[in-house]
Amino acid sequence: MLLQAVVLLSLASAPPAKPAASAGCATTNIETSLQRLEAHLKTAVASASKDDSVDNSAMYFAEEAVGQTWTSRDVPNGYMAVGNDSFTAFEAALFKNPEGYHLVLVGTGDSVINTAVYRCDKSGWTLEKNALEVPLDKAIQLYDNAGLIAPKGKPGLTRKDLKDWGGSILAYHLPRKGRVIRITSYVDEPDSAYGKELGTFEYVQSKFQVVPLKTKAK
Secondary structure: OOOHHHHOOOOHHHHOOOOOOEEEEEEEEHHHHHHHHHHHHHHHOOOOOOOOOOOOOHHHHHHHHHHHOOOEEHHHOOOEEOOOOOOOOOEEEEEEEEEEEEEEEEOOOOOEEEEEEEEEEEOOOEEOOOOOOHHHHHHHHHHHHHOOOOOOOOOOOOOHHHHHOOOOOOOEEEOOOOOOEEEEEEEOOOHHHHHOOOEEEEEEEOEEEEEEOOOOOO
């Protein structure tokens, strides 16, 4: 009886188990994850709202990305990449957490950066549209912190230039190892502004948090 009581007490005091990822998306292999997301998207895209007010661009981009023939495969580290003839490069990376993982997709084109972030947990797949979104004012501040905005009255890149830019002003680079996404500048006027380090996204407590560079003196 004493042993039974001890066992029961141990079970009662044990912390609840964290919910595991749904069997529909659960895996630790990025190739398997991409295959399962592709299967999910076949249904999701077909049933997507035809209402023009609903933004499904991230889902449509994800559909394009998962259909790529990946030429760079680092499965142990959860990273894959490919470049194609249309001057577009795709990257995919897994970010694991106690409840499952995030699958991040990035597409780099001539002037636009596309992203899609899917969370896999006990509920299955969830598209997190804002996971890597940086508001324009904060994106401009990243440029300012990096010392890329010219002082008032001097030639060079201005805040107005960034506000009026016709494409993406931030580029994202997924990690082959680790949990940090690099952010670089994506404007090419002037040429000297292109490709400069602006900060990072760090994966903390299952969320992507922007970490800017320390402010540089102008």
